[in-house]
Amino acid sequence: MNAVETLNPTNLAQALKAKANKNVVAVAGGTDLLVRLHDRITQPWPKLLILENVKELHKITVTKTAITIGPSMTFSEIENSAILRKKALQLVTAAASAGSVQIRNRATIGGNIANGSPAGDTIPPLYVLEAILELSSAKGKRTVPIEKFFTGPGKTVLKPTELITAIKIPNRSNHGFFMRLATRKALAISKVSVAVNIIMNKSKVESAKIALGAVAPTVIRATLTEEYLRGKEINQAIIDEAARIVQDEARPIDDIRSLAIYRKEMVGVLLKRGLESVTTNG
Amino acid sequence: MADYQSDDKCFNVVGSRVIRVDAVDKVTGRAKYGADYNALGQLYGVSKYADYPHAKIKSINIAKAKSLDGVRAVLTHENIPGEKSFGAITANQMVMCTDTVRFMGDVVAIVAAESQEIAEKAADLIEVDYDELPVVSDPEQALADESPRLYETGNLCFHHKVRKGDIEKGFAHSDIVVERDYSTQRIEHSYLEPEAVLAEPGENGGITIVGTLQNLYNIRRVVARVLNLPLNRIRLIQATLGGSFGGKDEVMSSICCRAALLAMTCGRPVKMTNSREQSMRESYKRHPYKMKYKVGLSKDGILQAMEIKVYADAGPYSAMSPFVTWRSVVQATGPYIVPNVKTDIYAAYTNNCYTSAMRGFGSPQICFATESLMDELAELVGLDPLEIRLKNILTDGSTTATGQTLNHKVSVGEALNIVSKKADFKARWQENRRQNINQVIKKGIGLSCSYRGVSLGAEGTDAAGVGISIQTDGSVVVYTGLVDMGQGAATTISIVVAEELGVTVDRIRFLNADTTAIPDSGPTVASRTSFMAGNAAKNGCAELLKRIKPVAAEILSCPESSLEFKDNKISSRVTNKNLDYGELAAACFRKGISLFSHGWYKGPTTTWDEHTGQGDAYFTFVYAANLAEVEVDTVTGQVKVTRFISSHDLGRTLNLNGAKGQVYGGVAMGLGYALFEEYGQDDGRPLLENFDEYLLATSCDVPEIDVIFIENPDLLGPHGAKSLGEPACELAAPAIANAITNATGLRVRELPLTLERVLLGKALSRKETRGSLKARSRKQ
Amino acid sequence: MIIKFKLNGKNVAIEAPGGERLIDLLRERLNLVGTKEGCGKGECGACTVLLDNKPVCSCLILAAQVNGRNVMTIEGVESDARLRAVQEAFVEAGSVQCGFCTPGMILSAAALLRANPKPSRDEIKRALSGNLCRCTGYEKIFDAVELASHKIMKKAASK
Known part of the structure; x- marks a missing residue:
């Protein structure tokens, strides 16, 4: 066993101080890190920072305008959060369908973001919820919108001395959904996923946000489709056209999980089904 | 719940719900599996795998690896004292490669070190210089003259044929002649427990190996030849097996040889444990088949002729391929009467992962083809799937494609009728076609049926032994050379012994197999264990009873014929006295009567003419029918199996709980074969290596399963029992495929029936598309 | 570091090398081999243990992470x-x-x-x-x- 120094801080200040050493690797749940270690994508780390016991990172706080999710919140906790069920159904659905019970009990939302995995199911919902990430270091903090956080597959703007310390989403109701397709019913990685957030103004779409997972090197926003839906009254013809447009926005590839041609078509199908359910459910 | 179609013979233990003999150990975590064994001072062994699917080895440099701190040995083929390759028919499987690597799971060197990490690091430091060779990846193309060769003698591993009647005449007499091609994928056994052994050099210059061993005697023969030791110096002990499904045979021979070589070299125990990645890389798989059927039939749906050509992908090693494809050639026409047959099955060498035995053993592929085909033929002649099957089905006295007359109760038609009736198949099949129009979620129902030869058949000598030892307190120890790999053999054999001796199952202790304790009983394969070991156990018990009955009669002062052995007591129907089993055993012991017997059973004779492919291939057959109901999302291609019915004539249910478990598990495995599983390879390189991408059915994917047993006791089987383990998994895929076609009207002739295939149909699931899958960069 | 945790109802204090997985601590050093390793990456669940009463994969958790917590393996089930x-x-x-x-x-x-x-x-x-x-x-x-x-x-x- 390689000698590894383990740091086990109990408050954020300690954690940030420890992280000032850029050779320190932070671990939240560990479900991604240990898989990467197993796959030998990551080499054993010299210094390990366990975030488990940093209380500040493990809670949800609600104000009138914002919901702040601590990055150490597990998928299970997100799945069972009453406020998120009300205000961020996309995120709840995605968290509830990821991995297995065992994984959801450990995997954290912060870890999912920090690792920038294209298969991270919680990312598309965070895109459409326009999440703002708070990145902190011993020297201070900054905020970055989630779309600016990712720079490529597995690549992010997070500096080696920084930690994600909060994920902020607006405290606002929305018509939204998260839909995915996978081969199996459980323990499944998405072939394609679609997250949508629609704000209605009376009967018209005030704004629509659509994010697509697993159809490009990173999660992407379907801006043309969003633009198309803005100001429209949703009916079947509009839904069908939106489903057509969104297919053109997807840029999928063939890989072991699916075929590009299939993924392209399914992006449209999922959007269509989601929009239909949103309209029938009022 | 299992329903029964049965006669009403009475048993005390047979057929009742018996608690599995190993259940308590397994629920408490006390059962010891291969990786749970450790020895003081053990070293850790690791294999260095090939870097290419096909390459000449120019040089192997072990210097750096050897000089690493903590490394105790680095060995290559040069350190093998005996034979360097092995194989049941053709000895071409390399323990460690000499001059060529032929698949990505080949091993070029092995390391023993003080820790697993050091051993792995050392394996990474071994430098191998290769010259790449062209890769052969398609079994049909492998046999073309212009194909690159794996061996100087060419790429043909084996060719089996069956010739019956005159197919030209048959086709001439047919109103309709059609050709259909089907193909199946390479799948992984996916026993949840990866391979693990602990090899300890022992006294007398021998070696003891405990581990995940399915066929101990095969493995022992290999280890003996490779190490150049007599058989009696090699002791193999089976650890509790975490599943095998045919999979822990040749791969274990190879691993045992490596661990033994390292242990002998270092004079210390060596433990070798595969990770899942290593397991998937080097362990053999189920053969992918390409099957070409040309069929002639009359316009009323009677089969006239079948011409069948099958290409099986053997990978680089012969292994069990000749036997697997032999079962396929015998059963290639399905359970139907076909007067004119010409079947050719070729197993070809490729640089894909090698293939060998897996539960089903050459039948799941054939069943997918024949059962898809029958539905297609029904459509052509305007019959429903049940009608066309019943018109052609084998019945009592029918002659099979190999010319064998079935002189027992042939119940495949009965099984078909049972499952059809239970689900109202005919009406539902028609109704679905009418009601599905304009529906996005379409419903489907599908049938499949099979006949299957019991045990090894003309593959080889068929015999087994069981040792039974009554202890002086009336408890019993039982052991056999056939193993419990999770399927429940320990319980089933214990039940037979309990029934025969009149003890309860909880008084029996079943020992795991140990090569020094019992003669070679052949392999635990071919669903032969209940039949062979069951008969051997019966013989052994009969011998014991012959010895102890007179003593019991003497003690109870009654005639032997009035004795009843039941529930650990011996009573007499004429006197009112009874005797505890322990008292009887102790009395026998005092009299110097042996309380040990060794029951032996040799299977009935089978015949085979390899030139004509005619003969009595198997001494008896089992029959089955399955039915699947599905819902297909026709917009996404997603298939949900909503209901499953599986009916099997197993002769006699010995172990009701075990039998049902076999069927449930077999159906789930078949469902994975139908919908999810594929060990994809691109130009010989594996596309995946763990369960994140090799998808097994989860608890959310299995439907409700109805099991219906039919009991037509076999004259030869123990209490009439035949077999079940393999037939349970061979029929799910075609039943599901047929149900999907009933729903969508589209026929997919390739497995697995992924969302993409179901939605986009055949055109886009061809090889070009699959071939475009990008090879991912792999770790070493 | 020395970790202290409750294992099957009993207090344990043991040196845990920082990179060690919980499953290795259990199987290799505490001889609790009832916990099985089937895949090493959280896909099969054979290594499931309870952490504060919740199922987790012991192959995806570091021994150091269970400091101060409550772990139950199959060996502890009988006593409950x-x-x-x-x-x-x-x-x-x-x-x-x-x-x-x-x-x-x-x-x-x-x-x-x-x-x-x-x-x-x-x-x-x-x-x-x-x-x-x-x-x-x-x-x-x-x-x-x-x-x-x-x-x-x-x-x-x-x-």
């Missing part, structure tokens, strides 16, 4: 009357075949029944979907969980 009912149900319902998935399956089932003593079949399926089984087709495992639920409810009612 409630959990023992799950083991008994697995035996009685005939849910065991090769047994390699069984310890993890029992711990997942036990966690479910603690949170939800009377689960529906769908809830059972979902709760066990992180535990792969290659032998049983799951059918009798569902039966066992239902039987265990029945036993636990009966026991609770008779109190």
Whole structure:
């Protein structure tokens, strides 16, 4: 066993101080890190920072305008959060369908973001919820919108001395959904996923946000489709056209999980089904 | 719940719900599996795998690896004292490669070190210089003259044929002649427990190996030849097996040889444990088949002729391929009467992962083809799937494609009728076609049926032994050379012994197999264990009873014929006295009567003419029918199996709980074969290596399963029992495929029936598309 | 670092090298080999243990992460009357075949029944979907969980 120094801080200040050493690797749940270690994508780390016991990172706080999710919140906790069920159904659905019970009990939302995995199911919902990430270091903090956080597959703007310390989403109701397709019913990685957030103004779409997972090197926003839906009254013809447009926005590839041609078509199908359910459910 | 179609013979233990003999150990975590064994001072062994699917080895440099701190040995083929390759028919499987690597799971060197990490690091430091060779990846193309060769003698591993009647005449007499091609994928056994052994050099210059061993005697023969030791110096002990499904045979021979070589070299125990990645890389798989059927039939749906050509992908090693494809050639026409047959099955060498035995053993592929085909033929002649099957089905006295007359109760038609009736198949099949129009979620129902030869058949000598030892307190120890790999053999054999001796199952202790304790009983394969070991156990018990009955009669002062052995007591129907089993055993012991017997059973004779492919291939057959109901999302291609019915004539249910478990598990495995599983390879390189991408059915994917047993006791089987383990998994895929076609009207002739295939149909699931899958960069 | 945690009801203090996985600590150093490793990356559930009563994969957790917490492995189940009912149900319902998935399956089932003593079949399926089984087709495992639920409810009612 390689000698590894383990740091086990109990408050954020300690954690940030420890992280000032850029050779320190932070671990939240560990479900991604240990898989990467197993796959030998990551080499054993010299210094390990366990975030488990940093209380500040493990809670949800609600104000009138914002919901702040601590990055150490597990998928299970997100799945069972009453406020998120009300205000961020996309995120709840995605968290509830990821991995297995065992994984959801450990995997954290912060870890999912920090690792920038294209298969991270919680990312598309965070895109459409326009999440703002708070990145902190011993020297201070900054905020970055989630779309600016990712720079490529597995690549992010997070500096080696920084930690994600909060994920902020607006405290606002929305018509939204998260839909995915996978081969199996459980323990499944998405072939394609679609997250949508629609704000209605009376009967018209005030704004629509659509994010697509697993159809490009990173999660992407379907801006043309969003633009198309803005100001429209949703009916079947509009839904069908939106489903057509969104297919053109997807840029999928063939890989072991699916075929590009299939993924392209399914992006449209999922959007269509989601929009239909949103309209029938009022 | 299992329903029964049965006669009403009475048993005390047979057929009742018996608690599995190993259940308590397994629920408490006390059962010891291969990786749970450790020895003081053990070293850790690791294999260095090939870097290419096909390459000449120019040089192997072990210097750096050897000089690493903590490394105790680095060995290559040069350190093998005996034979360097092995194989049941053709000895071409390399323990460690000499001059060529032929698949990505080949091993070029092995390391023993003080820790697993050091051993792995050392394996990474071994430098191998290769010259790449062209890769052969398609079994049909492998046999073309212009194909690159794996061996100087060419790429043909084996060719089996069956010739019956005159197919030209048959086709001439047919109103309709059609050709259909089907193909199946390479799948992984996916026993949840990866391979693990602990090899300890022992006294007398021998070696003891405990581990995940399915066929101990095969493995022992290999280890003996490779190490150049007599058989009696090699002791193999089976650890509790975490599943095998045919999979822990040749791969274990190879691993045992490596661990033994390292242990002998270092004079210390060596433990070798595969990770899942290593397991998937080097362990053999189920053969992918390409099957070409040309069929002639009359316009009323009677089969006239079948011409069948099958290409099986053997990978680089012969292994069990000749036997697997032999079962396929015998059963290639399905359970139907076909007067004119010409079947050719070729197993070809490729640089894909090698293939060998897996539960089903050459039948799941054939069943997918024949059962898809029958539905297609029904459509052509305007019959429903049940009608066309019943018109052609084998019945009592029918002659099979190999010319064998079935002189027992042939119940495949009965099984078909049972499952059809239970689900109202005919009406539902028609109704679905009418009601599905304009529906996005379409419903489907599908049938499949099979006949299957019991045990090894003309593959080889068929015999087994069981040792039974009554202890002086009336408890019993039982052991056999056939193993419990999770399927429940320990319980089933214990039940037979309990029934025969009149003890309860909880008084029996079943020992795991140990090569020094019992003669070679052949392999635990071919669903032969209940039949062979069951008969051997019966013989052994009969011998014991012959010895102890007179003593019991003497003690109870009654005639032997009035004795009843039941529930650990011996009573007499004429006197009112009874005797505890322990008292009887102790009395026998005092009299110097042996309380040990060794029951032996040799299977009935089978015949085979390899030139004509005619003969009595198997001494008896089992029959089955399955039915699947599905819902297909026709917009996404997603298939949900909503209901499953599986009916099997197993002769006699010995172990009701075990039998049902076999069927449930077999159906789930078949469902994975139908919908999810594929060990994809691109130009010989594996596309995946763990369960994140090799998808097994989860608890959310299995439907409700109805099991219906039919009991037509076999004259030869123990209490009439035949077999079940393999037939349970061979029929799910075609039943599901047929149900999907009933729903969508589209026929997919390739497995697995992924969302993409179901939605986009055949055109886009061809090889070009699959071939475009990008090879991912792999770790070493 | 020295970690202190509760293991199967008993306090343990042991040096944990920083990179060590919980499963290796359990199997290699504490000789609790009832926890099985099937895949090493959280896809099969054979290594499931309970961490503060919740099922987790011990292959995806560092030993250092369980400091101060409560870990239950299959070896600790027998001493807990409630959990023992799950083991008994697995035996009685005939849910065991090769047994390699069984310890993890029992711990997942036990966690479910603690949170939800009377689960529906769908809830059972979902709760066990992180535990792969290659032998049983799951059918009798569902039966066992239902039987265990029945036993636990009966026991609770008779109190």
